Amino acid sequence: MYETSYHRADSVADAASKIGDEGKYLAGGMTLLPTMKQRLAAPDTLVDLTHIGDLKGVSVNGKEVRIGAMTTHAEVNGDAALQSACPSLAKLAGGIGDPAVRHRGTIGGSIANHDPAADYPAAMLALNATIHTDSREISADDFFSGMFETALNEGEIVTAISFTAPDKGAYEKFRNPASRYAMAGVFVADHGGDVRVGVSGAYSNGASRNSEMETALSGNLSADALDGVAVDAGDMLSDIHGSSDYRAHLVKVMAKRAVAAM
């Protein structure tokens, strides 16, 4: 790690005023701190968002769900109101990493980071979520712009995400045997017959929707409906853990399992 300075922000405005050109926001630190330790990232300032109360917590109002950016995976997983409004998302949060990661890592950090193998981005796409920042609202479709890339501007802060709970939803993932991140994570959500499918872990441009699957499922929400859908391996990541063909295959298997679980 290189030398850095630390600022504990007490409000969103305070945080935004301290970030500068070379600073980074610190959320759970589960991703940022290891990369700093390996000297892959070297921000001159860390602006800690952990103590900004406004950024924390889950609120559920009927089908409307809002989750503060600094809400940890464990809090999302354990929120009783969310468990009844959108159990699939609560369950997803409970399957991220290990207990230590779930008690530090945050939903805002996860989506701002947009690791292609992270779980939340698939859910944000399938849930048609809105990403709230300190300056605007961005639809999930526009937010995830490429691997480790998002629509966020320099210094922009994710404050919350919100969505309307689907009628039904399910998430199935196949874990990378080494990192335990998703090698293929598929979130299927049924919004009144209009089905959205978000995929993590597999696509080389990061979290993506699969429109063929969405079309196939929108008239017929059954695993069999996916039989005829071909997942294009050309768009997939390929590495020692699995070829693009293997990942394409996994996406379909996970999608079918998600549908079967709905």
Added chain:
Amino acid sequence: MASHLDSNVIPPSRQRETPRAGLTWIGQSMKRVEDPRILSGKGGYIDDVKVPGMAHAAMVSSPHAHARIVSIDTSKAEELPGVIGVYTGEDVATVVDPCPSFASPPVTQHAMAIDKVRHVGEVVAAVVAEDRYIAEDAAALIEVEWDVLPAMVDIEASLEAMGDGVLHPDDRESNKALDESFEFGPVSEDFDAADRIIKRRLRWNRSSAQAIETCGVISQWDAFKGGYTIHANTNFYNFIPFVIGGSLRVSPGEMRIIPVLTGGSFGSKVFIHKIIIMTSALSRLSGVPVKYIEDRLEHFTNSDSHGSDRLYDAELAINDDGTFKSLRFTVLDDYGAYLQFGVGTHGNAMAQVTGPYQIGSFGMRVIAVLTNKTQQGPYRGFGSEVTNWVMERMADAAAEELGRDPLELREQNMIQPDQFPYMIPTGNIYDSGNFQKVLGEAKSLFDLDAWRKKAADMRAEGRCVGIGVATCMERSVYGPTEWWSLNNKETPGFTLTSTPEGISARIDPSGKLFVTLHSPMVGNSPETVVTQILAERLTVAPEDVVINYSDSQSGFNGVGPQGSRFTAMVAGACVSAAIKLEERLKRFGAHMLQRRPEDMELRDGKVAVKGLKDQETSFADIALNSSFFRLSFPDGEEFDSGLETTAVYDHPLSTDPHEDREHLGIFYPIVGHICHIVAVEVDPGTGKVEMLDYAAVHDNGTIVNPRTLAGQVWGGTANGIGTTLSEQFNYDESGQFVNPNFAEFAMPTANEMPRNFKLGHVETPSPYTEYGIKGGGEGGRLGAPSALTSAVEDALQNYGVKISALPITPPVLRGLIREAEQAA
């Protein structure tokens, strides 16, 4: 009938303590005496050690698999404040010579590369600085110019390499480091006479142990005395001075190696000679004590402890009635860039290469291949884990071709309980065993009949469920001829034949029994087992036993925890020491009670008159009197003050290899036996394997401590599960090591262990060791791969999938399933 084994005569047993029922401490699941200080963070690992004036080293490593070093510019690094010195391989070579090599002829290896690098991660320069941060910063400022050479990555291709593809052109013309053939018994005749020959090509890929703690050294050159004081987490501290003295240009006695608690080895810390030599050179060059702790990347890429990486073409000659006649194979082993101990891992495998079966002859051609990868080193099993797997694969293949039940075929060929000691074709013996009993226990522990029915029902429902059984050997108590017996007979190298273990023991005037060990603690339980054995033999309370460790100048013969030897060997030293102490205790005690020594016995930490209740005196009283009151005893040196002794135990049963290598002698005779049975389910959609049930029965002779043995079996099984299902070091075509970190290298965690692991034991005591103890440190990894592979193959029987390479990761299995689906 004359046999090639006739000249290999089994020596008589030197056992003094016979195995018996009713022991007090041996056999108890005593809590580990090591644990309180370790669990409370007070253990003292290498990184906890600080020496006054100590500086820190950071390394510059090669990013290339094979390259010439054109130039190294250290000027910017030297200017950084806090840097004490910057050194290249050439600087290091001014004060040390190349690393020792057991290979013959040796493959030259410098502790820090000179002229050329041969694998990614090989160190070419080092910075010594006031702290590690500065050292790392300075290392990043060193500029190296490279001339990249073709990388040799594939075993077979590397054999064909010429010109710039040859790794060691000064030593040898090709990348073939060794090519030796052996026939033990009438192999050709047996193959000619057999009804069938089963052939398989089998591939075992490399991985390594990756203990939590990496390797580390603090070395301090003493310019006045001309020697080194070294703290290191080597397993071998009383032996390593003799191995590295030449490299360090000092006599072994001029090195003081101080052991530390070691955070896991599994073989990986047996030597660590390279970084001891390198760090010592840095201390000598810089004039200050230097600490170097490998970071994880360096441990993966440069710590010379990668495991076996082998390609077998194996043949088993059998008769139609199922009788195994002969086994032979050609094996290519990808040893990486150097060959630190020759083909010792194949020598090791010769101890039990024919498994628990009666097989009359065995032949082998072994070819050691040099490639641009980190060199191999010891890893739990030391090569025998691979031949166990090969033997069990061949047994399964034979069953399949004969249409026989694999278990029944194994039983048909097993050595019978009345055939021990049993000499296998290589000349090693199996001292004792009851394989049928182990198998019987395992079957009932697992409830095999019920499971077989259940698995068949599940398969009928379309699930991929299968059961695998492995019946394997676990050789223990190694003799060192394995290091060189397969070397070229003309230049066998360092023909070491001794692996002793010693202790010192002293009863101080307060009555405590102080024991000094000469081998370190590496996560095993040396203090616990020594406490139990001495408490048993001397009738003292375990809490009165205090254990310490020597250093290499105060210590003597100790070879340490490796080759599943430590408990059995140190038990011998404990018994020898106890015999000597007992004699003195009785002599002094008898005098104090005015009796004759032969009337005395040891009873609950006292010397007592045999058969008489109140006629006794405690060890503490005897020690007090014998230490401080010399005039109370008669003249004569037999009453010299104090109660102390040293004792060394030599290998209990070994013979020399035959001059012409018709056999290899007895070198690994104390054999355990293991049976693993596992039920798995394969998810055909993803290729993922789940273990549904697991039973392991191990026979390690007399068990000193069931709890610590269980820990060994559990851990070894976890290693074996990793080897089978997920762990592999991946090198790409350019020789880049793609996954040297835990985000990419799939080591199993608790989540991947079987939920309901059932462990059972059979105790067939050894007739050769004290109390009949056998080693048990490697068995899990020696059995799990075979059982799991069989189970997965069984689970995929409807697809006809055959497994001939490990690891069987999800994409590998999914690929095999897809091929089968497409073929159907």
